[in-house]
């Protein structure tokens with residue numbers, strides 16, 4: 001088994017190869033002419049594989065590049081450098097993707113009410129993607145019944161409008177819409193962040209159930225490691241546009257190898273190492289307009305050495321994953337990953 005393969009399926013669905021996305025901050029003619037355009041590097045040389053049937057958790061602080069990476073995968077953005085393949089075929093901007101590829105990816109966002117047209121009944125909102133796809137009325141009606149039951153909503157909810165629903169109910173509607181066309185992949189950008197804590201677990205459980213029943217491949221984005229612990233097969237940790245560590249979930253929680261992952265974990269009371277100290281990261285995240293030389297984490301790393309300010313680390317192989325650190329915390333099982 002390759003070091004990056006998850007415990008579930010092993011066929012790559014998405015392959016992200018050395019992908020970088022830069023945005024120009026100032027784009028005036030004068031800036032262009034005199035070469036003073038500034039760029040923000042939102043995603044910086046990321047390589048990741050998302051395998052069939054797995055849930056990959058993508059975690060990082062605000063501004064670490066998670067949404068930009070999701071938008072690259074779904075084709076809303078095109079990479080500045082690098083390549084993304086779907087089923088082995090390079091995919092570009094969403095407008096250039098064939099409809100059958102587009103319908104294979106469903107998306108769920110943080111604020112469910114904002115993603116549903118307030119003038120549409122819930123039934124019409126769920127119906128919309130099927131109608132746009134040209135499905136017959138009877139096919140859509142059958143599917144509507146299936147979808148409502150799949151997300152545990154009743155006919156009674158279907159006749160309401162978004163503002164009449166609770167946050168959890170609205171997120172169920174958004175999920176029903178996202179899976180209406182039977183996609184293979186679901187990209188979920190902070191799907192539980194805007195919900196009450198009591199509702200978050202219900203939505204996470206619903207997603208786990210859907211993933212099992214429909215055999216979905218999922219990319220689940222969250223700020224917080226604790227959110228992905230129970231849903232992800234593997235977790236990728238982002239910092240300043242780069243993936244610092246990717247590993248199977250249990251392994252990442254029990255034996256983090258990157259000091260950044262370790263610091264994030266230590267801050268979660270029920271997860272942090274027994275009797276271990278909480279590592280407080282000093283300082284703010286540096287600007288992605290002017291990222292630090294060497295390892296981008298060295299300015300906040302509690303165990304940085306002088307050479308970390310000079311050398312941009314290559315990925316070190318760890319058991320079934322990899323870590324981007326010159327001095328990774330010992331991984332006791334095995335090593336030898338390629339990516």
Ligand SMILES: Nc1ncnc2c1ncn2[C@@H]1O[C@H](COP(=O)(O)OP(=O)(O)OP(=O)(O)O)[C@@H](O)[C@H]1O
Pocket residue numbers: 023024025040041042060061062063064065066067068069223288
């Ligand atoms: N269209 C854009 N133009 C310029 N800068 C952008 C654009 N989109 C994102 N950025 C910048 O890229 C960096 C990464 O942003 P991104 O939204 O991907 O991070 P994130 O991890 O999803 O953050 P959050 O959790 O707050 O949504 C940030 O510094 C952001 O300001």
